[in-house]
Amino acid sequence: MTTGSDLTLATDAQTLTFAPEGNRKSIAAHPDRPGISLVIPVYNEEENVELLYQKIVAAAETLNRTWEVVLVDDGSQDKSFEKLEKIALKDQRVKIVRFVRNFGQTAALAAGIDHAKGSIIIPMDADLQNDPADINMLIEKLEEGYDCVSGWRKNRKDGLVLRLIPSWTANKIISVISGVPLHDYGCSLKAYRREVLEGVRLYGEMHRFVPIYAHWMGAKVTEIPVNHFARQFGQSKYGINRTIKVVLDLITIKFMSSYLTKPIYIFGSAGLWSLVACAAAFTWMVVLKYGYGTSFIETPLPVMVSMFFMVGIQLILMGLLAEILVRTYHESQDKRVYTVKKTVNLD
Ligand code: UDP
Numbered sequence: 001m002t003t004g005s006d007l008t009l010a011t012d013a014q015t016l017t018f019a020p021e022g023n024r025k026s027i028a029a030h031p032d033r034p035g036i037s038l039v040i041p042v043y044n045e046e047e048n049v050e051l052l053y054q055k056i057v058a059a060a061e062t063l064n065r066t067w068e069v070v071l072v073d074d075g076s077q078d079k080s081f082e083k084l085e086k087i088a089l090k091d092q093r094v095k096i097v098r099f100v101r102n103f104g105q106t107a108a109l110a111a112g113i114d115h116a117k118g119s120i121i122i123p124m125d126a127d128l129q130n131d132p133a134d135i136n137m138l139i140e141k142l143e144e145g146y147d148c149v150s151g152w153r154k155n156r157k158d159g160l161v162l163r164l165i166p167s168w169t170a171n172k173i174i175s176v177i178s179g180v181p182l183h184d185y186g187c188s189l190k191a192y193r194r195e196v197l198e199g200v201r202l203y204g205e206m207h208r209f210v211p212i213y214a215h216w217m218g219a220k221v222t223e224i225p226v227n228h229f230a231r232q233f234g235q236s237k238y239g240i241n242r243t244i245k246v247v248l249d250l251i252t253i254k255f256m257s258s259y260l261t262k263p264i265y266i267f268g269s270a271g272l273w274s275l276v277a278c279a280a281a282f283t284w285m286v287v288l289k290y291g292y293g294t295s296f297i298e299t300p301l302p303v304m305v306s307m308f309f310m311v312g313i314q315l316i317l318m319g320l321l322a323e324i325l326v327r328t329y330h331e332s333q334d335k336r337v338y339t340v341k342k343t344v345n346l347d
């Protein structure tokens with residue numbers, strides 16, 4: 001039942017702990033932890049990986065911190081893994097997680113985060129559309145006291161009709177519904193303090209909602225403009241239908257955040273309103289018959305009475321069913337949505 005397209009975002013609320021305001025200033029490197037973990041999903045990016053590695057090294061060397069990069073090969077069918085492995089054999093800071101098959105960008109990101117050890121976690125794309133040189137800026141912003149800094153592709157280099165317009169619309173809707181005013185949820189390049197991500201599980205297209213989720217959990221979230229380049233090698237893995245998935249995911253997280261522990265409130269109240277409508281239609285029907293001599297079958301009211309009655313009862317029963325599901329769900333938190341085939345430079 002659990003696949004890469006499951007639409008849930010869950011977290012173990014207790015594990016989300018944030019540094020107190022005063023402690024936020026500097027992000028101390030843990031003795032056996034690198035300062036920074038870059039996390040990069042890779043799916044059929046053979047032409048990009050070598051150049052990506054060079055750009056990362058060039059950018060990371062200027063940071064004055066220890067770093068690692070966790071590359072997750074999401075079941076590539078091309079030579080991506082072989083190329084990555086070659087790099088990893090020469091450079092211990094390069095870690096690879098290889099999936100048995102393609103599980104999707106969100107699952108790849110989740111696996112990367114699970115294997116990352118850094119105090120700061122920075123996801124980005126493998127296709128060189130993001131600029132590793134922006135990392136420094138993201139970290140500086142984080143150190144101003146934020147828990148999550150989201151990149152904003154202010155000058156985004158993607159197709160207008162199929163990418164920019166749907167994305168612009170989706171971003172507006174998301175920002176209104178979530179109450180977290182970011183311009184570009186979809187930008188992969190973001191920076192998180194480790195604590196923000198601990199315990200967060202990602203499904204569907206949900207990686208873009210992590211800042212929202214973090215905000216709901218009390219994290220300080222901000223955004224800064226970052227560079228964006230057109231894809232030079234390989235192809236985008238997505239088209240217009242991603243927008244639909246994103247909107248559905250949004251409904252799910254809104255539901256989850258407000259009603260995850262009490263689904264009966266949302267189903268039950270809809271059910272009760274339906275029963276109220278049933279009672280009203282029934283009363284009106286009786287008044288019409290005995291007050292005005294209108295026969296029951298001259299009006300659509302009997303149909304409405306039975307419809308509202310059935311819908312009302314059904315919704316309440318569904319709410320109870322959801323309550324049972326929620327209990328099961330909370331007790332099966334430990335499942336993963338991916339299977340690892342092999343790891344390199346990781347234990
Ligand atoms: N990606 C992945 N698994 C997938 C699809 C994409 O790991 O099933 C990776 C891909 O290699 C890239 C990132 O996710 O590093 C973003 O993908 P893409 O560039 O195709 O998305 P776009 O930039 O067009 O939104």
Ligand code: MG
Nearest residue numbers: 125127129231
């Ligand atoms: Mg891309």
